Amino acid sequence: MAAIFLRVPPGDLFAALATDAALDAILVTLETNVISMALIVVFGTPAAYWVATRSSRLRDLVVTLVELPLVLPPAVAGIGLLAAFGRFGLLGSTMEIVGIDIAFTKIAVVLAVTFVASPFYVRTAVSAFEGIEPTLPDAARTLGAGPAKVFARVALPLAAGGLGAGAALAFARGIGEFGATIMFAGSLQGVTQTLSLAIYEQFDLDFDVALAISAVLVAVSAGLLLIVKLFSRWRSNSTSPIPFAAS
Amino acid sequence: MRRLAPFFTAAAVAAALAGTATARPQQEPLTIYAAASLTEVFRALDSGQRYNFGASNALETQIRQGAPADIFASAAPLNTQNLFKAGLVEKPVTFTSNRLALIVPKSNPAGIRSIYDLRSKPVKLVIAGPAVPVGNYTRTVLRKLGLTSVLSKVVSQESDVKAVTGKIALGQGDAGFVYVTDARPVSDQVTVIRIPAWAQPRVRYEIAVVSRSSNKAGAQQWIRALLAAKGQNALKSAGFLPLPKPKP
Numbered sequence: 001m002a003a004i005f006l007r008v009p010p011g012d013l014f015a016a017l018a019t020d021a022a023l024d025a026i027l028v029t030l031e032t033n034v035i036s037m038a039l040i041v042v043f044g045t046p047a048a049y050w051v052a053t054r055s056s057r058l059r060d061l062v063v064t065l066v067e068l069p070l071v072l073p074p075a076v077a078g079i080g081l082l083a084a085f086g087r088f089g090l091l092g093s094t095m096e097i098v099g100i101d102i103a104f105t106k107i108a109v110v111l112a113v114t115f116v117a118s119p120f121y122v123r124t125a126v127s128a129f130e131g132i133e134p135t136l137p138d139a140a141r142t143l144g145a146g147p148a149k150v151f152a153r154v155a156l157p158l159a160a161g162g163l164g165a166g167a168a169l170a171f172a173r174g175i176g177e178f179g180a181t182i183m184f185a186g187s188l189q190g191v192t193q194t195l196s197l198a199i200y201e202q203f204d205l206d207f208d209v210a211l212a213i214s215a216v217l218v219a220v221s222a223g224l225l226l227i228v229k230l231f232s233r234w235r236s237n238s239t240s241p242i243p244f245a246a247s
Numbered sequence: 248m249r250r251l252a253p254f255f256t257a258a259a260v261a262a263a264l265a266g267t268a269t270a271r272p273q274q275e276p277l278t279i280y281a282a283a284s285l286t287e288v289f290r291a292l293d294s295g296q297r298y299n300f301g302a303s304n305a306l307e308t309q310i311r312q313g314a315p316a317d318i319f320a321s322a323a324p325l326n327t328q329n330l331f332k333a334g335l336v337e338k339p340v341t342f343t344s345n346r347l348a349l350i351v352p353k354s355n356p357a358g359i360r361s362i363y364d365l366r367s368k369p370v371k372l373v374i375a376g377p378a379v380p381v382g383n384y385t386r387t388v389l390r391k392l393g394l395t396s397v398l399s400k401v402v403s404q405e406s407d408v409k410a411v412t413g414k415i416a417l418g419q420g421d422a423g424f425v426y427v428t429d430a431r432p433v434s435d436q437v438t439v440i441r442i443p444a445w446a447q448p449r450v451r452y453e454i455a456v457v458s459r460s461s462n463k464a465g466a467q468q469w470i471r472a473l474l475a476a477k478g479q480n481a482l483k484s485a486g487f488l489p490l491p492k493p494k495p
Contacts, residue, residue: 086417186402186420192403
């Protein structure tokens with residue numbers, strides 16, 4: 001870690017960051033990851049709630065499927081995405097007929113990032129929902145709240161700390177995505193070249209730029225980890241002490 | 248404990264035997280860093296060595312960072328000469344030559360029939376990055392043909408020639424520039440569109456012994472074999488061109 005920051009003076013590091021390659025990579029990474037995170041949170045939150053409040057055999061299957069990208073090598077993810085969404089893939093060929101072009105576009109990057117980062121959010125979200133003291137939703141129900149209202153007014157606020165931590169973890173994984181992206185989306189500056197891909201390209205071209213981008217990723221990752229810690233503390237404060245536990 | 252003694256004796260004898268087996272003077276395989284376009288031909292020529300195939304510029308960087316290579320075979324003289332000037336390899340020699348081709352997937356989604364179709368048709372063009380030898384040669388070809396405007400149709404700049412070949416063979420891209428020798432192993436998946444001889448760049452492959460190598464004699468011997476009839480025939484049958492005659 002220290003080697004990344006010590007090899008080049010900080011002034012040169014900032015100068016290297018001001019190059020087009022680095023700036024474009026920062027923009028591409030931000031744009032694609034913000035879209036991915038929106039998708040992950042919008043679809044992942046209800047899915048996690050569903051998983052956390054069921055105890056069927058189907059649940060184990062769903063959990064396994066959701067967690068699979070967590071343990072899959074990125075190269076396998078890349079191959080899988082190509083087989084599914086490639087131009088001659090299972091879904092890709094249909095989408096091309098419909099007019100949605102995925103190959104070498106930001107959509108491909110978003111798909112890759114969503115695939116690899118989503119388990120980090122969903123997993124944390126499931127345990128956050130499971131960690132809610134069951135008497136609280138039950139109490140809400142006895143007071144006449146419907147399932148939607150219980151989710152929105154009771155479960156969501158109580159799990160917010162865990163959800164935030166999960167989102168930060170998923171974002172950290174997403175901005176570092178490399179393997180699946182380079183296989184599935186290719187690498188073009190300003191279009192599909194994310195920070196990790198830019199490091200890989202600049203490694204042979206200009207080592208200082210590669211170093212500068214790496215330094216940014218180290219700083220951002222450290223910041224995100226700190227956020228996760230803060231969220232976790234907030235979660236433990238918000239769920240305990242349990243208001244009705246004594247009675 | 249006594250009952251176990253024969254077992255221990257047997258184990259000790261076995262270990263001693265294994266020791267002598269590995270201690271026998273054996274030819275340590277050479278570590279050869281070679282341009283990605285040499286993947287098939289080098290493996291076919293001599294499967295007994297350790298290879299690291301990649302973009303010549305990436306291999307140059309790795310050797311600069313102290314990678315434990317014995318031999319460096321580059322698709323462009325620039326990379327070997329850079330290392331030679333830095334004293335990291337011994338004097339490089341030219342060992343073969345190559346040509347570029349345009350490849351399209353067999354299904355040819357963009358309907359490319361000639362290289363000039365790149366200008367007139369919408370096409371997802373895949374090329375290698377500018378620092379990669381084949382990427383540099385690609386830009387030379389386009390300049391000679393007056394087609395530099397098609398660079399705006401590039402959808403991905405890949406890190407080596409095999410990555411370009413793969414993206415086209417898979418049908419992800421519509422067209423890509425590779426060496427003619429890269430098209431051969433995937434000839435059932437791609438169609439080759441020739442580039443006129445006058446627009447061809449001078450593609451010269453150089454090879455050199457890495458200065459830090461602990462087996463320089465073995466490395467030199469391997470290079471001599473590559474320059475001799477057996478090596479040259481293997482290159483020729485893979486589609487590489489014979490050594491270019493030195494220009495006066």
